[in-house]
Amino acid sequence: MKQIILFLALALTLVSCGTRKGYFSIEGRFLNLNQGEFYVYSTDGLINGIDTIKVNGGRFAREIPCTRRGTLILVFPNFSEQPIFAEPGEGVDIKADASHLKQMEVTGTDDNKLMTAFRQATAMASPPETVSRAEHFIRDNAGSPVAIYLLRKYFIKNDASADLKKAKELLEIIAKEQPQNGNVTRLKNNLNILSNANVGSRLPRIKATDIAGNTITEGNFKGKTSIIFTWATWNYDSENMKRRINSLIQQANGNYAALGVNVDASRKTCEDAVKRDNIHFPNISDGMLFDSKLMATLGLHAVPENIIIDTKGKIIAKNVAIDDLEKYIK
Template identity: 45%
Template sequence: MPRNLFLLFALLLLVSCGEDSKHFKIEGRLLQMNQGEFYVYSNDQCVNGIDTIKVQGGRFSYEIPCTSPSTLTIVFPNFSETPVFAEPGKSVEMDGDASHLKMLEIKGTKDNELMTSFRAQIAAASPPEAKRLAEAFISGHPDSPVAIWLLRKYFIATFTPDYDTAGRLMNTLLKNQPGNASLRLLAQSVEKLRTSSVGNELPSFTTYDINGRLVSSSDLSVGTAVILVWATWSYDSSDLMRHLQNLYENKKFKVLAINVDPSKYDCRGYMKSNGVNFPVVCTGDMFETPVLKQLGLQSTCDLLLVKNGIIRGVNLSTPDLDKELSN
């Protein structure tokens, strides 16, 4: 009988380990946030849409199915974002102060600890210094998913993209991660972004807005047009949407806004409450929205200024955009 009990225990242990190897868990504590919530999404489909993580008594726990390495993005109430690198069968501990998220610590796996170390390294760095440190990190850790995230943040999805440096670093990453499908897709997007650089023609596309009306590149190729990527959960892009709506009342330029929310309901709610009356594309596919890929756009706040079919500005600051639209 004891032998049978031992075999049963061993079998249960194996089964439980098998299930655990297909999940990833985040547990954490945030000072200055006793109760609240924040959001998590993934560009590589590990998370379906956007999930909500609830904070109770300053602590939280979040577990998802995970069968392959993935990069999650946490969006905090102040709209700042931080990556979490998920691995099957692993768990991490997140510890920080909600009023000082730059010093957030995530421990439990090598990649998350590398990101924690980099975060501490740039805490007091100027933007140019942070970019230099990011380039050094990418060159020194070309086999890490952290390098891919830093490449996107500092050289691609920024107000001043550096596609030459991005292309050089991308080649290094591809040599060290030849089987990484997400990295190959990012490389393809960078090539498309080069075509969406200042001085080039607006790439050809056809799509439908949230109300089913046809929108195409030819509609935006006469006069001045602004193409913006936005989300209701992104403060900066939502603020830019409101700014464009105020300017749009003069009807001196065209706007196409591409929404990356997973829910058309949330998008429609924002449009109604803010009186948005220019075309908005919302397919629910988030960053996999087809027209985004056609234009090579990557992130919320990505912006193209088009004049007579030629791209004249990319990711302009609000003052620079205002100046261009007033000309």
């Protein structure tokens, strides 16, 4: 009987001291954010859609289903994003000042400690210095998922520092350390597509169905200066861009075309937003979020991002600031 009691006590202790099997826990506390919420999504399909984490009294806790290693992105009220690297049965503790998230400290797993060290080392660094440190980090830690995240952020997605040649070089180093990682294989394929959807190249062939049931191809943009952009109802900047583009199109007398690629989890969410804002251009909402094949074909990976196409179907700019859009119409 005593042995049974000891066994049960030990089992209860193990359960209480760790995260449940098949889950990943996120908990912590914020300064300067007593009440509110932030969001979490995955860049590699670990979770579907957007999840919400509530903050009460500056503290928060959440268990997320997790059956494999993956990358989660936390989206904060100021629209900044920070990565968390998940592992089944593990958890992290987050400490941060909500007004200085670049110095956020995440403990609990080795990968998150690595990202914390990089985050804090570059908190006050200039953009060129940050890119240089990212390259050194990737070379020194090619076996970590942090290396993949930094590669995407600083050598692929960042229009100011995008360097596809360097990205391919660094990805080969990562591939040698992570030969069985399917995300690395997909990233290789995306890089090849990006090379064909870069500034100076022609708009790739596309085929998609908008929320009204119409087929959209590259032919929809023939003879018009056009913009294709990503947006989501949870991202203020992209919502603002959507409304500004709508206004510009109405003033352009049919000489300008646009296509919105919505990454909300629910198509109805997209439809409601389009109806609410009386949007006059087509929108795609395929429910694939950041795994959208259309986004991959167009070299779009984040929200908001955009590409500008001239009247001959040539990509002339990427990730144009919202205040600069009008000059492309004129």
